[in-house]
Amino acid sequence: MTGHKPHRLSVAPMMDWTDRHCRFFHRLMTRRAMLYTEMVTAPAVIHGDRDRLLGHGEAEHPVALQLGGSDPAELRRAVQLAVPYGYDEINLNVGCPSDRVQSGCFGAVLMQRPGLVAECVAAMAEVSPVPVTVKCRIGVDDQTPEEVLPEFLETVAAAGVRHFVIHARKAWLQGLSPKENREIPPLDYNLVQRMKAEFPQLTICINGGVTTLDQARSMLEAGLDGVMIGRAAYHEPGRVLIGADGLWGDGPGLDAVEVVRAMMPYIDGHLSTGGRLHQVTRHMLGLFHGQPGARGWRRVLSEGASRPGAGLGLLEQALAEVTTDQAALSA
CATH class of the missing domain: 1.20.120.1460 (Four Helix Bundle (Hemerythrin (Met), subunit A))
Known part of the structure; x- marks a missing residue:
């Protein structure tokens, strides 16, 4: 048995997909894996219908809220408003490459501003009773990931974040669509593994291109703390999630x-x-x-x-x- 560590396997936050109905469905196949909401922007939480945006059922736990934003005060307020909903984790999106996200100066574009990300997570952590985590890329555009990723992790960790989910691809903010950004930039699993070796005190989870439990198991055996699966878990949930609790040493659940x-x-x-x-x-x-x-x-x-x-x-x-x-x- 490997304890409760829910991040050994998680289902990625996916816009228009990982709503509360999806999460309830996924939870029936895995009691253990961490589930994530769709990304919700901080202004939407502040000004929108919070029960619709943040509401979820007890059966979904462990479940994390993913927020998007780049204004520390807005993110702080959004976390304050989200606290009563009882999420197990608050995650900041520093990985989404869509045009809409770029125009709001959040998502993957924040890889270029680690100092601002540090300010954001520090503000969020001040009011959060649960861990604040970050989901990021290995870099964007012409950045050299081997140089920028360690600096990014060091800067943001200094602000109190102990848990990173790293999508092992660059994001190209110009010239590639969000769909292409999930498929075209090459994966660099080795770099993410090196980050775990360089920052052993951090929880480092990997995301990108993982489609099977066997792949996830091999990555855990290689020393990573967790694996996040996105599209494969959505499109083929039975194949990916039924039996997933074996990663914690649990027996089979429902067929x-x-x-x-x-x-x-x-x-x-x-x-x-x-x-x-x-x-x-x-x-x-x-x-x-x-x-x-x-x-x-x-x-x-x-x-x-x-x-x-x-x-x-x-x-x-x-x-x-x-x-x-x-x-x-x-x-």
């Missing part, structure tokens, strides 16, 4: 069919308050990826879940596609 059954009371509650089926099931489309019946499962939900009145009957219909195919295969 994919049992996960669907366990989702039904949650979905029923969502529908009873006026919610739509597709708001939840859109996160579940990849659950049976690579298994018999997966195509039928996706088809039934994709075609029917957004129709008015769609409910648990449609979910049963989709599940029958899987269980019928699996029964035929084993007959």
Whole structure:
């Protein structure tokens, strides 16, 4: 047993994807992994509908709130307002390369301003009862990661941060789209591993290009403190998250069919308050990826879940596609 360390595996914060429905679904597959919210900007927390932006269920824990911003006073206030919601961690986004983020001077562009990041996290930590962490890149544009990343870690750690999630790619702020920034710049896992050796007192987790539990396990064995998986955990959640608790020495939990059954009371509650089926099931489309019946499962939900009145009957219909195919295969 490896203790409670939830960051041995985490699911990345992903805009439009890791909402509270997604997190509840993911939690059914892994009791241990740290889950993250979508990024929420500090001004949105201050001026927006906080219950909608920050609300979550007890079942989602351990769960971290990711904030975006570059104004220390705004971030401090956002953390103050978020404290009553009871998150287990507050994470500052220093990795997102989108144009919208750049225009607000936060996200990956902050890799160029480690002093400002240090001011931000210090202000956040003053009012946070839980750890303030940073998710960053290895550098941006023409920076030399081997030079700028150690300086960045040293400067921000001096402000009190002890935990970094490092996306092992540069971000190109000009010329590449956010999607291209997740795929084109080369991965440098060795650099992240060297940062753990250089800063052994820090918790260093790696992100970028990891798609399997075997990869995650090998990175943990190489000395990193944790592995964050993004798109693979979303698109193929059954393959990545079912069995993930083995990284902590735990036995197997629910299988994919049992996960669907366990989702039904949650979905029923969502529908009873006026919610739509597709708001939840859109996160579940990849659950049976690579298994018999997966195509039928996706088809039934994709075609029917957004129709008015769609409910648990449609979910049963989709599940029958899987269980019928699996029964035929084993007959």
